[in-house]
Amino acid sequence: MATATERNPIRNRGLKMIPYGSHEEWLKIRKGYIGGSDAGAIIGLNPYNSAFSVWAEKTGQTPEFEGNISTRVGTYLEDLVAKLFMEETGKQVQRMNFTIVNADYPWACANIDREVIGEDAVLEIKTTTSFGAIKKFRSGEYPEQWYGQMVHYLAVTGAKKAYLAALENNRELRVFELERDEEEVKALMDAEREFWNTYVLPKKTPPVDGHSATSEAIKKIFSEEAGDSIDLSGFLDVFQQRKAVNEQIKNLKTELDGLDNRIKVAMGSMAKGTCGRFSVSWKLQNTSGLDRDKIKADFPEIDFSKYASQSRVFRVTEKKEKTA
Numbered sequence: 317m318a319t320a321t322e323r324n325p326i327r328n329r330g331l332k333m334i335p336y337g338s339h340e341e342w343l344k345i346r347k348g349y350i351g352g353s354d355a356g357a358i359i360g361l362n363p364y365n366s367a368f369s370v371w372a373e374k375t376g377q378t379p380e381f382e383g384n385i386s387t388r389v390g391t392y393l394e395d396l397v398a399k400l401f402m403e404e405t406g407k408q409v410q411r412m413n414f415t416i417v418n419a420d421y422p423w424a425c426a427n428i429d430r431e432v433i434g435e436d437a438v439l440e441i442k443t444t445t446s447f448g449a450i451k452k453f454r455s456g457e458y459p460e461q462w463y464g465q466m467v468h469y470l471a472v473t474g475a476k477k478a479y480l481a482a483l484e485n486n487r488e489l490r491v492f493e494l495e496r497d498e499e500e501v502k503a504l505m506d507a508e509r510e511f512w513n514t515y516v517l518p519k520k521t522p523p524v525d526g527h528s529a530t531s532e533a534i535k536k537i538f539s540e541e542a543g544d545s546i547d548l549s550g551f552l553d554v555f556q557q558r559k560a561v562n563e564q565i566k567n568l569k570t571e572l573d574g575l576d577n578r579i580k581v582a583m584g585s586m587a588k589g590t591c592g593r594f595s596v597s598w599k600l601q602n603t604s605g606l607d608r609d610k611i612k613a614d615f616p617e618i619d620f621s622k623y624a625s626q627s628r629v630f631r632v633t634e635k636k637e638k639t640a
Contacts, residue, residue, distance in 0.1 A: 325436040326412070326428075326473045333414035334425075342427070343380050345415045347373070349425035350508050352440075355468035356461030357529070358511050359504065363448075363461070366527035367511065368534075374516045378536045390443045393483060397441045398430055400489045401481040408433040418472045421505055423512040426472035437477040438469050445485050453490050458482065464504065466494050471501045 327333075336342045350358065350370075357365035372378040383391075398409055409430035416426040430439040442462065444450070449459050458480060466478040480492040515522040524530060548555075579596060583589050589596045612618070 323434055324431065326416075326431050326438070326475055329474050331473070332417040332419070334417065335414055339382075342415065343382065346425065346427070347376075347380055349415075349417070350374075350423055350468075350512060351425055351427065352465040352468045353461075355504060355508065356464030359464060359507050361460040361464050364529065365461075366525060366529040366533075367522055368524060368527070369529040369532065371511075371515050371522050372533040372537060375519045378533050390441075393443045393486075394429060394441050397443065397481050397483045397489070398439070400483070401439060401441075401479070401491065404481075404489055404491055405479075407435065407479075409439050416472055418474065421471060421508070423516075424468065424472050424505070424508060426469045428469050428473065432477075432479065435477070436475050437479060438466075438473055438475050439479045439481060440466055440469065442480065442482040443486075444482060449482070450484055453482070453484055458490070458492055463494070467497075467500050467504050468508075470494070470496045471505050 334345055336345055354365070354370045356362035357370050358367050360367070369378070373380050402408060409432050412428055412431050414427075416428070418424065418426075426438075428438040429441040431437075432439055440462065442449075446459075452458055462480060462482075466480065469475070470478055476496045478494040478496075480490075480494065482490040482492075484490055511522070514520065524534075579589070580598065583596070583598055587597065587599045589598075
């Protein structure tokens with residue numbers, strides 16, 4: 317008969333287990349650590365999150381992500397995917413309703429979906445309809461941010477293996493295995509340690525990039541207008557770089573428009589066209605937006621200012637140098 321250590325090696329490794337009774341309690345605990353879903357963002361592997369946005373959440377400048385309809389559906393389907401995994405592999409798994417903390421990595425925590433009974437392994441469960449994820453599945457791979465998440469869980473739990481069970485379009489189960497690689501664990505933990513100690517603890521702004529999550533975080537942090545003008549003399553090189561990049565964009569846009577126009581002339585009045593793996597559509601369509609000028613002309617008594625929304629608009633202009 318298997319001993320407790322053999323049956324549940326993760327639970328019997330002497331790790332700190334923090335219990336929680338609600339989603340709110342879990343969010344409060346998680347805010348004090350780097351979690352598995354943060355790992356990929358910190359090392360630049362997450363298309364939906366960035367190191368800057370993780371920093372903004374951990375330092376309390378933006379609210380912690382509480383979930384959306386997609387994450388709720390994933391939670392509802394988690395039990396089903398776990399059962400499918402057990403049927404597919406013959407393995408047994410069970411929940412761990414704890415946040416796990418490892419003294420070797422005190423900034424990191426792990427909330428694994430399931431532990432594999434009788435095996436030193438964790439199970440990560442995903443549900444996806446993402447075309448990008450499904451395309452990777454077809455070639456025997458999975459999204460990079462999930463890899464970062466599993467390496468993080470291997471580090472914190474000390475487990476030897478991670479399984480990934482991904483339900484694709486509610487139709488097919490994809491199962492992957494990831495063996496513990498000490499070099500990969502060390503590389504990720506070194507990156508997390510530096511991020512936590514260099515930026516999160518001292519609340520020092522990390523490098524700013526063009527990730528959409530970074531842009532969204534900045535919009536939230538600086539949503540209010542609190543002054544008139546600031547001297548940005550130290551940013552002259554940034555403005556010059558911005559001008560050069562903008563010129564490249566304009567040139568590329570002109571080149572792209574030229575290529576599109578060649579296709580349009582070839583199509584003439586046709587609505588669709590094909591070329592090998594490429595297809596094009598050029599159809600008439602009604603727009604759903606309202607023509608405000610026409611409405612104002614027909615109903616001049618309406619005060620549109622009551623229906624206006626506010627947001628900060630970012631524009632950069634350049635004064636033309638005077639010539640003699």
